[in-house]
Amino acid sequence: GENVEQHPSTLSVQEGDSAVIKCTYSDSASNYFPWYKQELGKRPQLIIDIRSNVGEKKDQRIAVTLNKTAKHFSLHITETQPEDSAVYFCAAIPNYGGSQGNLIFGKGTKLSVKP
Amino acid sequence: NAGVMQNPRHLVRRRGQEARLRCSPMKGHSHVYWYRQLPEEGLKFMVYLQKENIIDESGMPKERFSAEFPKEGPSILRIQQVVRGDSAAYFCASSPGLFRPVETQYFGPGTRLLVL
Numbered sequence: 001g002e003n004v005e006q007h008p009s010t011l012s013v014q015e016g017d018s019a020v021i022k023c024t025y026s027d028s029a030s031n032y033f034p035w036y037k038q039e040l041g042k043r044p045q046l047i048i049d050i051r052s053n054v055g056e057k058k059d060q061r062i063a064v065t066l067n068k069t070a071k072h073f074s075l076h077i078t079e080t081q082p083e084d085s086a087v088y089f090c091a092a093i094p095n096y097g098g099s100q101g102n103l104i105f106g107k108g109t110k111l112s113v114k115p
Numbered sequence: 116n117a118g119v120m121q122n123p124r125h126l127v128r129r130r131g132q133e134a135r136l137r138c139s140p141m142k143g144h145s146h147v148y149w150y151r152q153l154p155e156e157g158l159k160f161m162v163y164l165q166k167e168n169i170i171d172e173s174g175m176p177k178e179r180f181s182a183e184f185p186k187e188g189p190s191i192l193r194i195q196q197v198v199r200g201d202s203a204a205y206f207c208a209s210s211p212g213l214f215r216p217v218e219t220q221y222f223g224p225g226t227r228l229l230v231l
Binding site (some may be wrong): 005006016028031032033036042043044045046089101102103104105106107108 | 118119146148151155157158159160163170171174206208210217218220221222223224225
């Protein structure tokens with residue numbers, strides 16, 4: 001089945017710097033890749049997603065890139081701010097028999113932005 | 116525009132008791148997903164339901180766990196005879212059910228279950 005690996009597990013940056021989080025997936029048929037931000041004790045919140053017919057997507061300071069050949073996708077946050085501090089999860093929806101849309105998550109990256 | 120609602124937010128049970136977790140999807144959404152999150156870990160899929168139908172329960176333990184999404188009312192995740200290892204945050208997500216299998220899922224605030 002689908003397996004999603006996420007790196008790094010922790011990331012510390014200075015305010016204003018960029019942060020990059022990378023994920024790889026195993027099922028070449030996967031075609032939807034969302035990113036969620038989870039603050040301590042809160043719900044996961046969708047921050048950006050990308051579908052397999054697109055290579056890059058941007059939303060203000062956040063961008064996601066997808067390389068289908070290499071089966072990896074990355075989250076880029078520019079001009080980081082202290083409020084960006086949270087755990088970020090990547091996910092994929094596999095597309096094989098029996099799976100009907102459930103998300104397979106990476107283990108998360110704890111991002112700390114130091115003022 | 117109410118989002119996904121879950122209750123209770125916190126639930127304490129003693130070993131052997133039953134836990135019932137409720138999820139009301141966003142307005143207009145007919146598909147519900149349940150995920151479990153252990154401390155310091157990612158979310159693991161448990162079960163996927165639409166009204167009156169379980170679509171995929173491959174992530175849910177066969178023993179003690181059950182889920183339903185009736186025609187009227189919230190989706191319920193039921194854990195019988197809870198054990199300490201069931202302590203976790205249980206999140207529900209919903210999606211419209213129009214563009215399966217690729218749809219955005221929106222999460223509720225979670226129920227934090229503590230088994231003493």
